[in-house]
Amino acid sequence: MSVQELLESYSHIELTQEETDTAILQAKVKKDAALKEIEKLEIMERNRHNLKLVSKDFTFDQMMGFVNYRAGVLFDNKVFNKKFTIDESNQWIIELLCLYFSRDKKFEQLGDYSLDKGICLVGVPGVGKSWLMKLFMKNPRQCFYVRDCKQISLSYQEVGAAVIEDYSVPIKAAVNDNSVFLQSVVGVCFSDIGTEDIKNNFGNKTNVMADILFNRYKNNVIGDLTHAETNLSADQIEEFYGPRIRSRFAEMFNWIVVTGNDRRKS
Secondary structure: OOHHHHHHHOOOOOOOHHHHHHHHHHHHHHHHHHHHHHHHHHHHHHHHHHHHHHHHOOOHHHHHHHHHHHHHHHHHOOOOOOOOOOOOOOHHHHHHHHHHHOOOOHHHHOOOOOOOOEEEEEOOOOOOHHHHHHHHOOOOOOOEEEEEHHHHHHHHHHHOOHHHHHHOOOEEOOOOOHHHOOOOEEEEEEEEEOOOOOEEEOOEEEOHHHHHHHHHHHOOOOHHHEEEEEOOOHHHHHHHHOHHHHHHHHHHEEEEEOOOOOOOOO
């Protein structure tokens, strides 16, 4: 039925002037809201397009400068309890990560690495794995949150399967969020993988992180959307999560061993 036919079917109904004015006002308010939403989306898309053009040319040198800036910001905001310094023991890993996050092909020439995989930092406690990922979590290429695996497992115990579902898909960023460079989705770095316990929710015992990692792989939420850091070796990963997850680890992550002394004691 056309609009004209619909109007004619209600021609026998008379509206008062007040009812007519109210209906017109409501229609105008609704249209104004729709126009503002369209304008907001256009601005957001334009901003993201401009950012993409900028970040596309974000070089290794620019990333190194940006990381030094980030280290100062994190110290000033008391995220780091002391200044993060680049020294002989960590310069190589910082440069390697700068190559990765600037999408520099040299990254793939330095080992069995791929720009299509995420980062998994491996090493004993205290060598700075979490510090490194926090340095790079806000970057012009692809931002990510750092989430503690123990806390994720505890959340499952409290609220159930919704936690697994939330971490099995890309995380949508807030509209026009400058803190993540206006990116539409945000990745995750799972911190301290393999230290969480098997959790129980209403009688359902679940290896929460195993389910999340497998789901992210299955849903293709990989590459620079999924990172990790762990104290475990590859054999210990298999022992904790099983051979299926160890196999997915190899496909999802660039396995990078971080060496050095315990920075928390220096």
